[in-house]
Structures are given as structure tokens and as C-alpha cells.
Amino acid sequence: MSNKENDTLHFLSEDPVKDKIQKSPSMPWKIIVADDDEEVHAVTALALSNFQFKGRNLEILSAYSTAETERLIKENSDTAVIxxxxxxxxxxxxxxLVRYIRNEVENDLVRIILRTGQPGYAPEMEVILNYDINDYKEKTELTSSKLVTTLIASLRNFDDLQRIEQNRQSLELVAASSVEMHSQKDKDKFGEFMISSLDSILKKFDPQCRPSLFHGYFTQGGEQVRILNGSGNFGTQQEDLKPGDFLNDDLLAELSEPGDENSIFYREGSALLHFHSIGGNERIVFIEDVPVLNTIQKSILLTFANHITTVFNNIELMEEQLQKENEIRKSLDEKLILVKEIHHRVKNNLQIISSLLHMQSINVEDPKLLDVLKESENRVQSMSLVHEKLYQSDLMATIDFNEYITSLAERLIHTYSVSSEIGLKIETDPLMLSINTAIPCGLIVNEILTNSIKYAFPGDRQGTISIFMKVDGNVISLTISDDGVGLPEDFDPSKTKSLGTKLIRVLSDQIDGDLQINRDRGTSYTLNFSESAQRES
Structure with missing residues (x-):
């Protein structure tokens, strides 16, 4: 809607408008004459033969019994007077019959005029007090002129009540349509629903109304109108229209005035809703063959029009938000591809380093130097494996450490060709680790497993290496143990010159971990650390 709070309803002069529809003749007023005397029917029909009220004639339905009256009132719910x-x-x-009409048929609109030739059977005061009737006349007093005046008063009363009921139903329809419209997220479907709802509202105002409507927008600087949704004469309109094809000079003049307020221009025969969305888009809804509307009905139409602009704005906001979300998603996808490529290249570069170390070791005969090169190669491989898991992961920020440990352990067993002598047992809770934690943890696992494979099972000794990982909230407990010969009695991890042991200690400190070594029945390393603490650091 406009940011101005001055949406307006304009009433233009009552000059003839351009009209493409032949208006239907007004439906006659239905009245039922219920009497068992044929002469009463004949006299009544004669007295009302030239009767007209508000340009509408009478349709007289005759009933000669209670049963016939009940049938007629059920079949003709739009009866104005009985x-x-x-x-x-x-x-x-x-x-x-009065009780039947009001209580069983539940027709409260029809005006009931009781006529009697025997007032003693039904005293006037008692009947009016106890029965829901609208007038009580003795047949002798109902002269032709009094019959006409009585009927006019009843029809006027019925017409007012009918309009009130139509307005009530229209308001209910506006409320229901507004709720449904607010759930619309697609402009095309919204346009179709809007046209359908407006058509229903106008037909509530006047059941004889057969309006033609369209929803569209201006093109070519206002020289053409593109129809998006239409009904009636505009239901099959394919080509663009010129404003002068359907608008009179008054409406054209109003549209030529600059401004950004939402307005309804109404005159007998047509109405034009002109509104601007918050995105600056200008839309119109044109209604042809609008019934004659009273002030309340025009206000109802304006209320519905304001709902249209609100919903249209909501749809534009949702489309704008969706467009921004798509742009963000596209940007994230591009960044994800870039990050994957970075991890892939890092992994490839580390593989190159590993390959160079392996090639260098081929020509090395010194066992100690060969061992150093192989350990360096394994360390590089453990870091390369982290980047490999990252670019293969959809999350990119974390890796599945369970899967990583299994891959690393199997690779080391294969590297040292000890799969037949050493068994591997892995039991781990599900755990996703960030790259900042995964790389140092991977190097720690690599060093401990390498030591176990190389030193725990000398000669042809067989045994098992076990890896257990438990996750309790933010605390992670990683235990790597073997049932081999164990560490030397004089082993002191704080004084050793072994690079692998130093790496284990340094990397444990890097992730704020607590490292415990147990020498009972082989060797066991237990590392307790917190992933959240590592992220905060």
C-alpha cells in the first residue's frame, strides 16, 4: 500500500458510461397470495395488475391451501411478501403457516401480511403480539389503493432487509476472502482468486449482476493495458487494450493525475481500482456492469480493495525476500565450491609432498633415515586425509572423525604391511570435528598408531590395537591402546628425544587436551579434550 493513509473512494458524475454489456431486465418482486377463496385471488391480481416498485413488476404466486403455501415458500425463498x-x-x-415459515423454513426476510374476513377467530392485538407478522388487515378494509400502499411499505421494508442481509454476507465473504488472499504467495494465483472473489461479492450485492472484470497493469508509458486475469467479457482477452477502450473521459482524466495513493473511482455502471505497490508497481482492477451500490456497499468494496493492495504488497515483499535468499544461496554455493577447491588443492599439494618423500626413500639405504622419511610421509598423509574428507563433505566446516580414524588406521596398517599380525578394533561414538581440531587430533592418532605398529609387537608377535572414542556433551575421550610389550620402564615422555612423542605432547596442549599414559597390559594413551573449547580459542 501507499505510505499515505489516504486511500480514497471517488464518486464521479452520472454521465452515461461506455457500456459493453446489455443490462438484464430487473427481476420482478415475488409475492404469494395464500387464500382458499378464488375470488380473493382474482380481485388481488386485478388490483395489482399494473403495479411497479423501483422499476420492478410483480410475479404473483397463488396458493389455495396450507400445503400449497408451504410448497411455494420452500421453492421460492426469495419471496418478498405473503x-x-x-x-x-x-x-x-x-x-x-406463520410459525412454519419463521421456525421451520427459517425465512425471516419475507414480509407476512395477514388478511382475515373473520377477525373474531384471530383478534388483531393478540396475533401481532404472539406471531412474527408484519401487518394485519381485515379484507373489508383492504381497498385497491390501501392494498397497493400496504404492499409498497412491505416491499420497501423487504428491500432494506435484503440489502442488509446481502451486505452482511458480503462482509463475511470479504473477511473469508481476505484470509484466503493472505495465504497466496503467487501473483498469478492471487490475481485469479481476487477476480473470483470480487465477482462473488458483487453478486452478493445484486444476484442479477453479471460483471466483467480484469486485473492488469499499464505498459508503453500508459498507452496500453496488459490484462493478467479476467472474467466475463475480459475472460478471453488476449491482446492489450488501450485505456480509452474501456474508460470514459472522467476516469482517464483521474488516471492522468500524478500521485501514489490507492483509489477507487466509481460511477453507475463501472468501477476502477487504482493502486501502487511498495515496490512502485502500478496495478488496476476494472469492473464493468457494476450494480447500483449504496454507501455501505461502496465502503465494503473499498475495504476489499485495501486488502488487495495489502496482499499484493506482501507478495512483492515475499518475492523480494525470496530473490535475496536465492542470491545469498547462490553466493554461498559459489563460496562452497571455492572452499572445496581450496581443500582439494591443499590435499593435492600434500600428496605431492608425500610422493616426493616416498620417491626419496626409494634410493635410501640407511634404515634410520628411511624410517624418518616414512614417518614424515605418514604425517603428511594424515593431514592430507583431513582435507580430503573436508572437500568430500557437504558441511565443509567439519569432518566425520569416526570415518577419518578408520581410514587413517587402515592406511597405516597397510603401509607397514602388518595386517596379518596385528588386529584392529575400533569403537567410536559419532563425532564431527572442525578442521582446527581434526588436524592436530589426526596427527596425534597417527603418532600413537605408528608407535604401536612399529614397537609394540616385535618379531612375529601378534596382537591387537584398539581405538575407543566416547563423547559426553562437549567432552571427548579418545583412547588408543595395544596389548604389546609396553613402554620401557625408564620411559619418561617429558624427557624423551623422540619427535613422535614430542608431537603428541605439543599437539595435546594445542587443543587444551589432558593426556594420560597407562602401561598396564601393554600401552594405553587417553586424551580428553573439548571441541567447544578449541573453537573458542
Missing amino acids: LLDVVMESHDSGLE
């Missing part, structure tokens, strides 16, 4: 005889088959047939 001229009802009190005494037919019984002295209170008419009174029982």
Missing part, C-alpha cells in the same frame, strides 16, 4: 389468509382448512391455518 398475503396470507388466517382461516383456510381450519380457523388458525394462517397462524400455523
Whole structure:
């Protein structure tokens, strides 16, 4: 909607408008004459033969019994007036029919005029107090002129009540349509629903109304109108229209005035809703063959029009938000591809380093130097494996450390060709680790497993290396143990010159871990650390 709070309803002059639809003749007022006397029917029909009210003639339906009256009122719910005889088959047939109409048929709109030739059977005061009727007349006093004036008063009353009921139903329809419209997220479907709802509202105002509507926007600087959704005469419109094809000079003049407020221009025969969205888009809804509307109905139409602009703005906001989300998603996808490529290249570069170390070791005969080169190669491989898992992962920020440990352990067993002598047992809880934690943890696992493979099972000794990992909240406990010969009795990890042991200690400190070594029944390393603490650091 406009940021101005001055949405307006304009009433233009009552000059003839350009009209493409032949208006239907007005439907006659339906009245039922219920009396068992044929002469009463004939006299009534004669007295009302030239009757007209508000440009509408009468359609007289005749009933000669209670049963016929009940049938007619059920079949003709739009009956305006019933001229009802009190005494037919019984002295209170008419009174029982009143109860039937009001209570069983639940028709509160029809005006009931009781007529009686025997007032003693139904005293006037008692009947008016106890029965929901609208007038009570003795047949002798209903002259032709009094019958006409009585009928006019009843029809006027019925017409007012009918309009009130139509307005009530229209308001209910506006409320229901507004709720449904606010759930619309697609402009095309919203346009179709809007046209359908407007058509239903106008037909509530006047059941005879057969409006033609379209929703569209201006093109070519206002020289053409593109129809998006239409009904009636505009339901199959494919080509663009010129504003002058459907708008009179007054409406064209109003549209030529600059401004960003939402307006309804109404005149007998047509209406134009002109509104601007918050995105600056200009839209129109044109209604042709609009029924004659009273002030309340025009206000209802304006209320619905304001809902249209609100919903249209909401759809534009959702589309704008969706567009931004798509742009962000596209940007993230591009960054994800870039990060994957970086990890892939880092992994390849580390593989090159590993390959160079392996090639260098081929020509080395010194066992100690060969051992150093192989350990260096394994360390590089452990870091390369982290980057390999990262670019293969959809998350990119973390890796599945369970899968990583299994791959690393199997690779080391294969590297040292000890798969037949050494068994491998792995039991781990699910755990995702960030790259900052995964690389030092991977190097620690690499060093401990390498030491176990190389030194725990000398000669042809067989045994098992076990890896257990438990996760309790933010605390992770990683235990790597073997049932081999164990560490030397004089082994002191703080004084050793072994690079592998030094790396284990330094990397444990790097992730704020607590490292414990147990020498019972082989060697066991337990590292307790917190992933959250590592992220905060």
C-alpha cells in the first residue's frame, strides 16, 4: 500500500458510461397470495395488475391451501411478501403457516401480511403480539389503493432487509476472502482468486449482476493495458487494450493525475481500482456492469480493495525476500565450491609432498633415515586425509572423525604391511570435528598408531590395537591402546628425544587436551579434550 493513509473512494458524475454489456431486465418482486377463496385471488391480481416498485413488476404466486403455501415458500425463498389468509382448512391455518415459515423454513426476510374476513377467530392485538407478522388487515378494509400502499411499505421494508442481509454476507465473504488472499504467495494465483472473489461479492450485492472484470497493469508509458486475469467479457482477452477502450473521459482524466495513493473511482455502471505497490508497481482492477451500490456497499468494496493492495504488497515483499535468499544461496554455493577447491588443492599439494618423500626413500639405504622419511610421509598423509574428507563433505566446516580414524588406521596398517599380525578394533561414538581440531587430533592418532605398529609387537608377535572414542556433551575421550610389550620402564615422555612423542605432547596442549599414559597390559594413551573449547580459542 501507499505510505499515505489516504486511500480514497471517488464518486464521479452520472454521465452515461461506455457500456459493453446489455443490462438484464430487473427481476420482478415475488409475492404469494395464500387464500382458499378464488375470488380473493382474482380481485388481488386485478388490483395489482399494473403495479411497479423501483422499476420492478410483480410475479404473483397463488396458493389455495396450507400445503400449497408451504410448497411455494420452500421453492421460492426469495419471496418478498405473503398475503396470507388466517382461516383456510381450519380457523388458525394462517397462524400455523406463520410459525412454519419463521421456525421451520427459517425465512425471516419475507414480509407476512395477514388478511382475515373473520377477525373474531384471530383478534388483531393478540396475533401481532404472539406471531412474527408484519401487518394485519381485515379484507373489508383492504381497498385497491390501501392494498397497493400496504404492499409498497412491505416491499420497501423487504428491500432494506435484503440489502442488509446481502451486505452482511458480503462482509463475511470479504473477511473469508481476505484470509484466503493472505495465504497466496503467487501473483498469478492471487490475481485469479481476487477476480473470483470480487465477482462473488458483487453478486452478493445484486444476484442479477453479471460483471466483467480484469486485473492488469499499464505498459508503453500508459498507452496500453496488459490484462493478467479476467472474467466475463475480459475472460478471453488476449491482446492489450488501450485505456480509452474501456474508460470514459472522467476516469482517464483521474488516471492522468500524478500521485501514489490507492483509489477507487466509481460511477453507475463501472468501477476502477487504482493502486501502487511498495515496490512502485502500478496495478488496476476494472469492473464493468457494476450494480447500483449504496454507501455501505461502496465502503465494503473499498475495504476489499485495501486488502488487495495489502496482499499484493506482501507478495512483492515475499518475492523480494525470496530473490535475496536465492542470491545469498547462490553466493554461498559459489563460496562452497571455492572452499572445496581450496581443500582439494591443499590435499593435492600434500600428496605431492608425500610422493616426493616416498620417491626419496626409494634410493635410501640407511634404515634410520628411511624410517624418518616414512614417518614424515605418514604425517603428511594424515593431514592430507583431513582435507580430503573436508572437500568430500557437504558441511565443509567439519569432518566425520569416526570415518577419518578408520581410514587413517587402515592406511597405516597397510603401509607397514602388518595386517596379518596385528588386529584392529575400533569403537567410536559419532563425532564431527572442525578442521582446527581434526588436524592436530589426526596427527596425534597417527603418532600413537605408528608407535604401536612399529614397537609394540616385535618379531612375529601378534596382537591387537584398539581405538575407543566416547563423547559426553562437549567432552571427548579418545583412547588408543595395544596389548604389546609396553613402554620401557625408564620411559619418561617429558624427557624423551623422540619427535613422535614430542608431537603428541605439543599437539595435546594445542587443543587444551589432558593426556594420560597407562602401561598396564601393554600401552594405553587417553586424551580428553573439548571441541567447544578449541573453537573458542
